[in-house]
Amino acid sequence: MPHTYEFPRPALTVDCVVFGFDGAGLQVLLIKRGIEPFLGTWALPGGFVRMEENLEEAARRELEEETSLRDVFLEQLYTFGDPGRDPRGRVVSVAWFALVHPEQHPAKGDTDASEAAWFHISDLPDLAFDHDHILTTALERLRGKIRYQPVGFELLPKRFTLTQLQALYEAILGRPIDKRNFRKKLLAFDFLIPLDEFTGGAHRPARLHRFDRRKYDTLVKKGFLFEL
Template sequence: MVPDPATYPYARPALTVDCVLFGLDAEDLKVLLIRRKLPPFQDQWALPGGFVRVAETLDQAALRELREETGVEDVFLEQLYTFGEIDRDPRDRVVSVAYYALINLEDHPLEAGTDASQAGWFPLDPVPALAFDHRSIFTLALGRLQGKLRYEPIGFELLPAKFTLTQLQGLYEKVLGQPLDKRNFRKKILKMNVLVPLAEKQQNVRHRAAQLYRFDEARYQQLREKGFSFEL
């Protein structure tokens, strides 16, 4: 039986969701931020997010807040961590469930709304000062992304459908924050047999046009079922 709200003897913390979205733009990895329209931290940059409604799930709340504050929708959000420091929000006792996602910037135009006066993409270095404990949330999300990138082919979600090996290596270097040996990287990725070389090359480039590839997701799933491990 659900207790009568009028006589329920325990204080109930508020529940929010926060979203860390990473995207690739001109081979530069960026994070999506909004400028807050309302107090607290009015006019400061923050992660998209907000309070969970009584009649919605956490996933539904995260997708709704993301859509309302940035115009971004139809993305796969993965739950990251629960942040519950007592003084993390000056308004009340607030617990936040954080999510993160990878998207291609070209597929998701921005449109600020609700309690966000502006939405924009920012390079990871430096990220501006963030409201609440959003710096900690961002840092944890980036670390999770860096770890996951090494054992799952999630980086392909940030690239166009057709890409060069240089673009792929550039993505990994941006996410990991370190240079990679070109020869070793190409040897490892091609040996996995999950890239399909296309009968076409780059167009309208000043340097020598490079071979284009696409990621074969069906092939990857077949290999995975057989115990294949994607690891760079």
């Protein structure tokens, strides 16, 4: 016999902060809402959790439905439950953040998203609901996380230069980094593999590198701590 709760139950949603890096600055993927509330306003991808799915399944489904993104790095961020955060009623949102390379994931709106587009963090439109707060929280998490986990490599192409890697860290941290110290620390890591390939250009071509995930995972099992 099904049980009936005597207390009202809030609705549950998921919202996804999708970060990207275009080589010049940190970006976030937004959708333009095609339905009320906030019709025509930019927002984070997301939606209501279905009764038969868990939270991560809901987040991945909403990402694919609204932006066509799939098989991306995804991590739970925080739960947002201010009683007045949604004009439709009592809605609690579990937020997630994803890290992707924008060139591999062009923006594409679908379902209740009339449009999707990449925006630089420094030039954002007004956002629906409390999504500006969610985005700020995700950015703070990312800035802390790249210091002790190599998640930044998710934002780069498979082959990259040390200059590109430094530009990524500077974009996320919002400040310049000493080039010599940064490279010295990175090159000491056994999972950053130099390749016999170089970028084009007649003057001082830069060596390409790749991130060896398997080697990193092996080092972690042995007690290795990543820190920059």
